Amino acid sequence: MVTAVGNARRAWHIAEQVPDPELPMLTLADLGVLRGVEVGADGTVVARLTPTYSGCPAMAEMRADVAARLRGAGYTRVEIRTVLDPPWTSDWITAEGRRKLTEHGIAPPGAAPRRAAGPVPLVLTPTRRTVPCPRCGATDTEETSRFSATSCKALHRCRACREPFEYVKEI
Amino acid sequence: MSDDHVYLSLAEGHEDDTRWAYGTGFEDPLHGVDTTVPEGVDAASLAADCVALADDALVSAQRLAEWTTRAPELEEEVALANIGLDLLGQARLLYARAGQVDGTGRGEDAYAYFRGADDFRNVRLAELPGGDFAFSVVRLLVLSSWRLAHFEELSSHPDPVLAAVAAKGVKELTYHRQYAAEWVVRLGDGTEESHRRTRRAMERIAPYFGELFTAYDVRDEVVAVLRQVTEAAGLPMPVYRPLPGTGRAGEHTEHLAPLLAELQSVARAHPGATW
Numbered sequence: 001m002v003t004a005v006g007n008a009r010r011a012w013h014i015a016e017q018v019p020d021p022e023l024p025m026l027t028l029a030d031l032g033v034l035r036g037v038e039v040g041a042d043g044t045v046v047a048r049l050t051p052t053y054s055g056c057p058a059m060a061e062m063r064a065d066v067a068a069r070l071r072g073a074g075y076t077r078v079e080i081r082t083v084l085d086p087p088w089t090s091d092w093i094t095a096e097g098r099r100k101l102t103e104h105g106i107a108p109p110g111a112a113p114r115r116a117a118g119p120v121p122l123v124l125t126p127t128r129r130t131v132p133c134p135r136c137g138a139t140d141t142e143e144t145s146r147f148s149a150t151s152c153k154a155l156h157r158c159r160a161c162r163e164p165f166e167y168v169k170e171i
Numbered sequence: 172m173s174d175d176h177v178y179l180s181l182a183e184g185h186e187d188d189t190r191w192a193y194g195t196g197f198e199d200p201l202h203g204v205d206t207t208v209p210e211g212v213d214a215a216s217l218a219a220d221c222v223a224l225a226d227d228a229l230v231s232a233q234r235l236a237e238w239t240t241r242a243p244e245l246e247e248e249v250a251l252a253n254i255g256l257d258l259l260g261q262a263r264l265l266y267a268r269a270g271q272v273d274g275t276g277r278g279e280d281a282y283a284y285f286r287g288a289d290d291f292r293n294v295r296l297a298e299l300p301g302g303d304f305a306f307s308v309v310r311l312l313v314l315s316s317w318r319l320a321h322f323e324e325l326s327s328h329p330d331p332v333l334a335a336v337a338a339k340g341v342k343e344l345t346y347h348r349q350y351a352a353e354w355v356v357r358l359g360d361g362t363e364e365s366h367r368r369t370r371r372a373m374e375r376i377a378p379y380f381g382e383l384f385t386a387y388d389v390r391d392e393v394v395a396v397l398r399q400v401t402e403a404a405g406l407p408m409p410v411y412r413p414l415p416g417t418g419r420a421g422e423h424t425e426h427l428a429p430l431l432a433e434l435q436s437v438a439r440a441h442p443g444a445t446w
Contacts, residue, residue, distance in 0.1 A: 054339055055260025063202065081203030084264075084335035087342065119392045120319060120345050122352055124403050146350070147250040151257065171342050 012037040021058040032092025044077040107167040133158035218273035225265035226293035228258040284438035296379035309372035312351035319344035320389035359404025377409035
């Protein structure tokens with residue numbers, strides 16, 4: 001007999017393996033967008049997902065993919081809920097996710113900026129953020145474009161090994 | 172289930188196996204969110220607020236998208252498209268929320284594609300035609316500063332959905348404003364020509380300030396940001412010259428209708444189409 005807790009854990013393990021469409025080396029769990037998976041008394045699986053950015057074009061596909069995997073694993077009743085609060089930040093990327101990003105040549109984000117009380121300050125003086133090169137580890141790197149192929153990444157270049165690399169931005 | 176290739180697995184679960192890209196399906200962006208309107212919140216005014224904020228974002232996103240294939244540098248094109256995508260995402264969430272609470276049950280498409288210019292409630296600054304790059308970044312600076320200040324307040328709104336959309340938007344608008352502010356400083360403090368164009372852009376948008384500050388009481392915060400940027404850029408603060416009327420009441424310039432005609436053409440020619 002499967003216990004309720006064991007069942008929920010099994011459902012979580014199935015859902016967490018779904019890869020992110022834009023960063024396929026990460027699972028939805030690594031990225032921190034899978035907020036929870038519960039199995040109700042009637043066997044309904046409820047999986048909760050949160051978008052990374054408001055305009056994330058892949059939310060519908062993530063939902064379909066999680067639902068398809070759960071159904072494929074024998075859960076007939078599957079419900080996917082969108083969770084908006086608390087909003088996703090890059091801090092939700094797990095340690096495992098950061099390791100995988102580096103392994104694939106993408107620099108993981110630093111700590112997300114904290115919002116203090118009062119208006120969000122605008123800083124016009126150049127801020128230097130050290131982004132170590134994911135290939136050679138050198139800290140002598142420069143930003144070449146703050147925006148790139150997906151909302152979450154910037155483009156950088158390593159001055160030591162001369163390689164360009166992507167970098168997941170803090171948000 | 173195709174585990175081998177992520178894009179193959181994405182195509183599963185869709186009947187149309189000829190899909191060439193993901194993200195093109197129309198789906199409720201608030202799928203599975205608790206739709207209850209809390210007690211004490213007036214549903215009609217909540218819906219109207221959501222539509223106005225969504226219209227600002229949709230119209231701005233359309234103007235930003237016009238730079239695609241035409242921006243001065245590839246990096247700037249990608250930046251403007253990314254910012255437009257964030258705003259489009261905010262618009263989708265807000266339209267979906269409006270449809271839940273206004274009693275019509277309409278989806279996002281009904282608001283975006285099947286309303287005329289008179290029904291749009293965006294501020295007129297958002298709809299003004301593109302002009303040059305200086306105009307676009309000056310407008311983006313003003314609109315993102317204004318929206319950011321208002322979203323900061325809305326993140327404690329009694330409606331949890333609007334509050335959550337705003338809280339998420341604050342993070343995005345912060346880097347939109349950062350991008351725009353850095354460009355305004357660079358252009359204002361750049362060559363004689365870039366300074367002249369940036370100054371001209373400031374003068375062009377000045378008549379539309381009053382409308383922004385009538386809509387939301389965030390004037391001090393926005394003026395402080397503009398003062399900080401114009402000082403760093405060596406530009407004069409724009410002179411406030413009020414213009415009668417407001418987009419919030421459906422009073423628009425002649426530029427909104429052509430923008431909507433282009434935005435809505437496919438959806439209106441093929442109602443109910445998916446691709």
